[in-house]
Amino acid sequence: MPVPRRRALACTAALAAVLANAVPALATALPAPSNAPLIATSPVLANAQDGLRHGTSTNWSGYIATSTNGTKFTSVTSHWTQPAVTCTDQDTYSSFWVGLDGAVSKTVEQTGSSADCSSGQPVYYSWYEMYPAYPVNFYNTVAPGDQFTASVTTNGKGSFTLKLSDTTQHWTHTVNKTLLNAELSSAEVIAEAPSTTSGPLPLSNFGTVDFSSATANGQPIGAFNPENVTMARQGRTLAATSPLSAGNAFSVTWKSSN
Structure with a gap:
C-alpha cells in the first residue's frame, strides 16, 4: 500500500488544496504519518441551531479556532485519553493532536498520538511535526487508556516548544524548534484520519475520544467561537464532534472507516 502521510483538512471556505510528497517510513510497525495544511470540503455553516459554527472535512474532526481581527495564536493545549481501536482485516489509521496553524496557512506545528490497525493488529504511538x-515519532510505550497532555507554544518570533506527556506511562517529551514563516493564524484540537497523495485513508474505529482542558492563548477554546468540524466523505459521516462543554471539553465519535 502507499506510504501514508497525515494530511490535515480544514473547514474554512478560503482554503485551497495543498499536496505534499509521501514521507519515508520510519522504524515502526507502520510507515510514518505526516500532517499538512488543511483543505476545505464545505463552507462553514454559521448561526446553527446550537450556536456553533459548523464545517465538514474529509479527514478532520474536532475544533478549529481562527481569528477575524488579526489575533495571533501563540499557544494551544488539551488533554485526552488514548482510545483503543477495533481492528478488522483492513488497515486503518487515526491520530489525536493539538496544533497551531494549518487552517489558513501552509505550515502546521503539532504533536499528538496515533491509533492504527496493521494486518488486524492495533499499533499505538506518538509523534511531533513541524510541517x-x-x-518524528517518539518510541515510548503508548497504550489504550493512557492520559495525554499536549501543548504547542511559541514566542511569536519563530521559536516553538512542543510538549507531549503520557502521564500514565510517566514520560514527557519537550521539543524546541524554529520556524520563521509560521503565520500563527489558527489553533486546533483534532482527531484525524491520515492520507496519502492519493487521498484520505480509512479511519480506524477508535470508538470515542474525549478531549478536555482545550485552550488557545490561555483561554478556553470556546472563547474564540471555533468551528465544530465533522469528518465526512461522499455524504457519509466518518466522525462526529460533540458540542463544547464549559467551553473547553468535547468528544469525537467514530462512525465509519470510509
Whole structure:
C-alpha cells in the first residue's frame, strides 16, 4: 500500500488544496504519518441551531479556532485519553493532536498520538511535526487508556516548544524548534484520519475520544467561537464532534472507516 502521510483538512471556505510528497517510513510497525495544511470540503455553516459554527472535512474532526481581527495564536493545549481501536482485516489509521496553524496557512506545528490497525493488529504511538519538515515519532510505550497532555507554544518570533506527556506511562517529551514563516493564524484540537497523495485513508474505529482542558492563548477554546468540524466523505459521516462543554471539553465519535 502507499506510504501514508497525515494530511490535515480544514473547514474554512478560503482554503485551497495543498499536496505534499509521501514521507519515508520510519522504524515502526507502520510507515510514518505526516500532517499538512488543511483543505476545505464545505463552507462553514454559521448561526446553527446550537450556536456553533459548523464545517465538514474529509479527514478532520474536532475544533478549529481562527481569528477575524488579526489575533495571533501563540499557544494551544488539551488533554485526552488514548482510545483503543477495533481492528478488522483492513488497515486503518487515526491520530489525536493539538496544533497551531494549518487552517489558513501552509505550515502546521503539532504533536499528538496515533491509533492504527496493521494486518488486524492495533499499533499505538506518538509523534511531533513541524510541517513541512518530516514528522518524528517518539518510541515510548503508548497504550489504550493512557492520559495525554499536549501543548504547542511559541514566542511569536519563530521559536516553538512542543510538549507531549503520557502521564500514565510517566514520560514527557519537550521539543524546541524554529520556524520563521509560521503565520500563527489558527489553533486546533483534532482527531484525524491520515492520507496519502492519493487521498484520505480509512479511519480506524477508535470508538470515542474525549478531549478536555482545550485552550488557545490561555483561554478556553470556546472563547474564540471555533468551528465544530465533522469528518465526512461522499455524504457519509466518518466522525462526529460533540458540542463544547464549559467551553473547553468535547468528544469525537467514530462512525465509519470510509
